[in-house]
Amino acid sequence: AQSVTQPDIHITVSEGASLELRCNYSYGATPYLFWYVQSPGQGLQLLLKYFSGDTLVQGIKGFEAEFKRSQSSFNLRKPSVHWSDAAEYFCAVGPMNKLVFGAGTILRVKS
Amino acid sequence: EPEVTQTPSHQVTQMGQEVILRCVPISNHLYFYWYRQILGQKVEFLVSFYNNEISEKSEIFDDQFSVERPDGSNFTLKIRSTKLEDSAMYFCASSVGQGIYYEQYFGPGTRLTVT
Numbered sequence: 001a002q003s004v005t006q007p008d009i010h011i012t013v014s015e016g017a018s019l020e021l022r023c024n025y026s027y028g029a030t031p032y033l034f035w036y037v038q039s040p041g042q043g044l045q046l047l048l049k050y051f052s053g054d055t056l057v058q059g060i061k062g063f064e065a066e067f068k069r070s071q072s073s074f075n076l077r078k079p080s081v082h083w084s085d086a087a088e089y090f091c092a093v094g095p096m097n098k099l100v101f102g103a104g105t106i107l108r109v110k111s
Numbered sequence: 112e113p114e115v116t117q118t119p120s121h122q123v124t125q126m127g128q129e130v131i132l133r134c135v136p137i138s139n140h141l142y143f144y145w146y147r148q149i150l151g152q153k154v155e156f157l158v159s160f161y162n163n164e165i166s167e168k169s170e171i172f173d174d175q176f177s178v179e180r181p182d183g184s185n186f187t188l189k190i191r192s193t194k195l196e197d198s199a200m201y202f203c204a205s206s207v208g209q210g211i212y213y214e215q216y217f218g219p220g221t222r223l224t225v226t
Contacts (some may be wrong), residue, residue: 041219042219043114043204044202049214051212097166099156100153101154
């Protein structure tokens with residue numbers, strides 16, 4: 001069965017510091033992987049997605065993620081965090097008609 | 112930019128009551144979805160809907176749940192007799208197509224509280 005694990009419930013980083021949010025997945029076939037962000041009062045917004053090809057994918061807002069098949073991971077990174085990045089981040093796997101989400105990681109940014 | 116909207120943002124209902132959650136998908140989208148997130152737990156897929164039919168549903172989506180597209184713009188989720196464990200955030204989503212290249216656009220969610 002498909003599953004997604006986000007080991008960190010909360011992460012706090014200083015503004016300007018680098019960020020890495022972890023995501024591990026379990027999927028029977030070639031995974032389709034996604035990162036979504038949810039700001040308070042907003043819907044889930046797609047940051048980036050991986051289907052195939054280059055394992056390092058670039059997304060919006062300066063985010064990137066790297067697919068590592070050997071580690072079943074798809075970690076999200078950003079070199080320099082801005083205060084506006086404070087939000088909840090969700091990793092998801094699966095075909096587009098039935099996404100399986102992780103529990104989310106809440107990112108706090110301190111100035 | 113077009114967006115998915117959901118109403119109400121927060122609904123409080125008593126156990127056993129029927130509740131209808133409303134969504135307005137993006138106007139040219141053809142595929143519609145409901146997900147839910149119980150507080151502190153994962154976002155879970157409930158159902159997908161296309162061409163006035165359910166195309167896929169999860170084991171959570173039992174006979175207490177139904178979906179409908181009553182007109183050209185709304186997409187609703189009905190829970191017939193709410194239980195305490197139905198308390199959750201419910202997200203609606205829509206997409207132009209269904210496949211790896213079609214992004215699902217999510218609404219802001221409706222928080223349902225069953226007392």
